[in-house]
Structures are given as C-alpha cells and as structure tokens.
Amino acid sequence: MDVLGRYRNLIVLVGVLFAQVLGLAVQVRRTTDSEPTRLIRIWAVGAVTPLEKVLVWVQTSTGGVWHNYFYLRGVRAENRNLKQQIERMSLEQVRMSQDADQARRLQALLAFKEQFISRTMAAQVIGSSGSELSRSVYIDKGESDGIKPDMAVITAEGIVGKVLRVYRSTSQVLLIDDQTSGVGAILDKTRLQGILRGTPAGEVVLEKVMSDEAVPAGEMVLTSGGDGIFPKGLLVGRVTKVAPGNELFLNIRVRPAADLSKLEEVLVVTRIDERQAQPDQAGAARAVDILAERLPTVPSKPENAVKADTPAPVAPSNTSSDAKPKAVSPEASAGGAPAARKTASSPSSSPGSASATSLGTSAGTSSGNAATATGTPAMKVSPKPVKAAETPKPQPAVEDSPH
Amino acid sequence: MAITYTSGEQVEVYRFSIPATTLIPLTAVFLQAWLPLRFPFFTIFDLPLLVTIGFATARRSPLAGLLTGSVIGILQDALTHHPIGLYGISKTVVGFGASSLGIKLDVEHAGARFLLTIVFYAVHEVVYFMISRGLVGLRMAWTWPHELLSGVANAMLGVLVFMLLDRVKQRT
Secondary structure (H helix, E strand, C coil): CHHHHHCHHHHHHHHHHHHHHHHHHHHHHHCCCCCCCCHHHHHHHHHHHHHHHHHHHHHHHHHHHHHHHHCCCCHHHHHHHHHHHHHHHHHHHHHHHHHHHHHHHHHHHCCCEEEEEEEEEEEEEEEECCECCECEEEECCCHHHCCCCCCEEECCCCEEEEEEEECCCCEEEEECCCCCCEEEEEECCCCCEEEEEECCCCCEEEECCECCCCCCCCCEEEECCCCCCCCCCCEEEEEEEEEECCCCEEEEEEEECCCCCCCCEEEEEEEEEEEECCCCCCCCCCHHHHHHHHCCCCCCCHHHHCCCCCCCCCCCCCCHHHHCCCCCCHHHHHHCHHHHHHHHCHHHHCCCHHHHHHHHHHHHHHHHHHHHHHCCCCCCCCCCCCCCCCCCCCCHHHHCCCC | CCCCECCCCCCCCEEECHHHHHHHHHHHHHHHHHHHHHCHHHHHCCHHHHHHHHHHHHHCCHHHHHHHHHHHHHHHHHHCCCCCCHHHHHHHHHHHHHHHHHHHECCCCHHHHHHHHHHHHHHHHHHHHHHHHHHHCCCCCCCHHHHHHHHHHHHHHHHHHHHHHHHHEEEC
C-alpha cells in the first residue's frame, strides 16, 4: 500500500495515458467515413460554436452598418467603373454565348453528359479547428439545413474543401490544404490529371503527374470530377512551382485560388445534376458543320449559293438562330462564306434518314439522342451538295468520314 | 532570479474557483478556434497549452495537472478532424510535468515562466509528433526554425497568460 501511495501520481499518469492510447488505437482502427460522430465531438462543438456564431453575427452586423451607412467614400466612382465593366462584359457575353452554343451542339452530338451545380447554399465560416495540423473550418449550416457529408464547398474564387462532419446546426469542412484531403485535378492546357493534396506545412501540391511531362508555371488547375465530390471544371488554383519529385512524379506546387486563410463566406454545393447537353436550337447540325463555321473558306459565288425556290440553310454566323429556316437574300449568301459551307454539308443536315445515319456513324450511341434533339424540320436544303466541289473542304478528315 | 530550487514547504499552492476552472479552459479553446480566422498568424500559438501549464504550475498537484491537461487536450482534439487523444496525451504529459516541476521550482517570476513555457512547449510538440507519426500515421513535418519561433512566441504570450491567471488564483 505504501508503494501505491508513494507512486500514486505516476500510476494515475500511466493509467490516463494508457486509456488515451487505447482510445486512439481503437479510433485509428475504426476510422471510416460511415463512423458516427463521437459524443465528445458533439459536446465540444456544441460548447464552442454558439459563441462563435454570436461573435460572427455581431461582427458582420457592425461591419454592415459601417460599410453600408457610414463609409461610402468612393462609391460613385466605383459605381461608374462598374457600369463600364458591365458594358464590356455584356459584349463579351455575346461572344461567349455563341461559343457556348457551339459547344452545346457538339456535346449533343457526342451524347456528352455534363455535370452542373444546380443548387448551392451560402454559409458563414464561424470557426476553425485551432490547430496548424488540422486544417478545417466550421460553418454555420448543418444537418437541419440539409448539409450532408462529402458535399463540395466552394467560393467564387475557387474550391475550398468538402464537408467532413455534420452537426445539427454546424458542419466541419476539411480544407484542400489539409494533408488528409485529396481532390481529383486536371491541368487546364496540358490536360494532365493528378491528385491535389495538402502538405503538413499547409501547402497544396499536385501529385501523380509523371516527371517526363512539361508543366509550365502559372497554368491553371481545375477539378477533374474524378473524386465524385467536386464537379468537373471548377477552378482550384495555379501552378507556382514545378520540380522533379520522388520516384517518377513531378512535385507541382499549386496556389489555391480561394484564400483559405481568410474565409468568410462559402457556398456549399447541395445538389449536382447531370444532364445530357442539348443544343438550344434544334437545327440538324453535324460536328463538321460546326467546325467548318470556325474555319476560313473561300467565299462561294452568289449564284450557286442558293437557289431561288429553296430556303437556304443560313449560317453566316455561329449563333443558335442559324438553324432556323430563313430565306436568305442573295447578297447575304453571296457575301458570307459560312452560307456556302453550310450548303456544302447540307445533305446530312437535312432531317430524315440521312441526318440520322450520319450522326449514327460519327457519334456512335449518341445518334439517337442527337437526332431526336435535332430532328425538327428546320432546314430545307437542296438534295445534292451545291457547289460542294468548289468549296475547299476545311476538314477533309471529318467530311470524308464514312457516312 | 528566475528558477530557484525550493523545498515543498516553501512553495505556495493555489487553487482556482469552479467558474474559473471551467470557463478559462473553455475560453482558451474557443479563442484558439476563433482567432485564427481573423488573424491567421495566431495558429502558431497554443492557448490551451499555456492555460494547462498555468494551472499546473499554480496548483502544484501532479494529479490535478495531468487531469486538467487531459481534459483540455481532449476538448481541443474534439474540434479537429484527427482522432481524439493526440492533444490529450501531449497535454496530459505537460500537465503532469509542469505541476511536478512547480513543486520543486519557484515559477512565480516572469523569466522562470518564460523558460518553463519554452521547455514544455517543446515537450508538447515532441510528444505530439511522436504519437501522430507513430500511432496515427500522420505525415508530420518537423522544422526547427518554425518550432523555435513558435516556442518563443508561446513563451511570450505565456507570461501574459500567467499574469492573468495570477489574478484569479486563490491561496489555499
């Protein structure tokens, strides 16, 4: 008994340490995604987050009053600049919408299924884990708001992380710079795929890119969609440094686009839908037609472009309205090379079996969908290619495909 | 000056009221979770560790020290996404060590507290590093400059925290 009394403190220390080590070992062994959240975490989060919410609310409220009612210096100039910016962007939007229409038509031909974010929920970041080695934050939305584990968390600048644990009114978000995180990523230009991971020092690296590949610094990194959490095409960041790494892979450092150290508001992607791309206008368009519109050609002669009694397939520009039946004035078709290009590919763009056949051979299983989507009697074209021989074929490989 | 060897009878033992015992660690954990959002550099500090050392050296009871460290550490663990016990074990060791040392040394002076905090910060980091690598399998990076800077920064903040704790501790 004397021995026990003498070494009481030491015995308690060993006992407490042993219990914790045992608990740790059990947790490490059982760590799975489906594991329920431990009660102690719920208690700790329940004790800390309400106060954080209150503080964040007070901070944003006072900040809002100051910025919205008192500190309005330079607002007029900013407003003027923003209006000019809107005008510039409107022009840009027109151009981009044309590109988007083209892309949609091509995607429809390929039966391309695209993922898109259909619903998000704005959330306020209220706290962090408080540890350099656990890079995670808490947001003020939880189970009661429909948040679930593994939902993607993003900002306007780029991706942030994924929901790790969900509590009743808060959630824990694992940031992409944590060493236990992993995001499927792809380089924008070189289209090389890799896995984005955090390092113990809090940096973000792109792994599993072979060392014989050339990756320029400054290249954008996007999500590849391969992880099943982030939809494809979201901005991750930019390559800052490329160096030979261990074994066969490059060591690519990436600077995240979103400032992970100063997060305030984030968007939780609560729903991702998948749909097959459909062209806005149901014009019977082939891939070759769309490609041809983008390539320079020799203008055709006006008299050959359109017959008087035949509504021509008009495609002077690559807008979606091109596919509508339109009688084109001779001047228009004479002056526009695209009209001639459209004419050259007209046989397969006519509704009916020709169109279906051509799509069926070029796009494989997508033919049915594409034909359905594009099977409106929109365009009447002459049964034989008018002046097709005179027009230089911009894409012979595609045009001469066996259909 | 700083650290002087004293007998157990010469050392004064303090205690803390129940509100202080519960609210101070909770506040430390809360601030540790909240301040890095506003001030990212704050992650180099470990407020719960400083409170653990402060409580342990004031109480001078190894049993109370290790239990305080254990509870604060587990609370801190619960906010991370790592398994519970990493901070718990580290702070248990620190709590026990600080209170055991507090019996033998006079740690009422700022200089002594500064040195004591650096030493126990290092102990804490070494224990955490070993457990997380050896038991949990986390990839850990040990960088001396960073650890040294963090140790000094924590020691400086520790002196202030101990001064605040002096105001709420009660002589037994």
